[in-house]
Amino acid sequence: MAEVVNLRRERKRAKRRDAEQDAEAQRLAHGRPQHLRQLDAARREQRDRTLDGHKLGTGDPS
Template structure:
């Protein structure tokens, strides 16, 4: 006769084995000690400080008083909206009948 097995227990054992296999793969892929992580962070911070220390504040003399790119984009958008508003106003004036 065949051996009687508990299906619930067999299912749970299979799930545990799969979870253990996934955990082992994750430990290999992502497992780094706290010292390794802090060393990587320190190296990244040092490189950023080094680059920031050698950064030029203004690359071109024409950009000296020009403002930031965001400010220039906002000003350009405001000018475009003003031109559109003036165009609409002039087109309304052209369509209005003149008083007699």
């Protein structure tokens, strides 16, 4: 015979498991120290400036 399962308890377990996975994803995305976020922003800006500096002109001398 099959084991009796309390559906309410299983739903709560599944909800907690999903919430923990979401929380872990948020910690990875937003849990970085300020100096690392600033370093990434500076690198991104430097990359953009370098890329803009290598763009070719439109050919219009004015």
